[in-house]
Amino acid sequence: MYQAYKDVAEFRMIYIKEAHAIDSTAPHESAREKGILNHKNKEQRCATAKMLIDDESLTIPTLIDSMNDAVNHAYRAHPDRIFVVRTDGRLGTAAMPGPAGFEEGIKDAEAWLFEFKNSGVEPEIPGELLEAAVTKEKEAASKQESETSKKNS
């Protein structure tokens, strides 16, 4: 997918905390083979990410989530997940997290990119979803505004 659509979209892999490290509640065989433990610091996280990039010969630019897992939490991305972000900053696709969701997410992202590449226009966000998102944003802004005015008064 990266090779097919890198001319029309930016791709970023965001390396997040390990899903099945040796010292996790659900260790995976690959973690034992590679000696992958939960990261205690940024250096360890970067080192495991590099191992992944080298072993899988990844060419997608890779970013590292902070040690407080802020981006992972914001996107509820653990253990893996895929999104397409439109040029207006809104989400064009949002798969479910986890292996099953990831597979579907790849197909959704590919379908989105395919439509975009062939039509030159970003696929529209269904009206009801956009409306729900805007309402949520307005509510959040109003809440923030009232909290600010309370603090000031």
Place this chain on the structure above:
Amino acid sequence: MELAEFAASINEHGAVMKTIMTLFFICAAVVCGFFVVSMMPQNREKLNTKNPNAEQLDRLARRDSSDRSQRSRNNTGPKVGEIAPPFKLKSFDNQSETELASFRGKIPVVLIFGSYT
């Protein structure tokens, strides 16, 4: 004696001919079947298309936005249509930094979250 051999020969040839005819009819039926199926409207379109991505087009066309929306609606976390949570992260080699907002108004971004295990 010769007459009996001649009669046996005819019988033998008759059996061979019967087998050949049976095979012929089976082949004809298979060819006709293939022809009828290939002439069905949806398949005729595929045969006539010059687009090498026809199969991919067909597959992707079936994944329309309503399917994507339905999946998104059932999800936890950010949904289709919502503003993507902002972030600024460094590359694995600490050589560069990427801010999601820097792509706004320019190009879509595919975000792939994952780990080794």
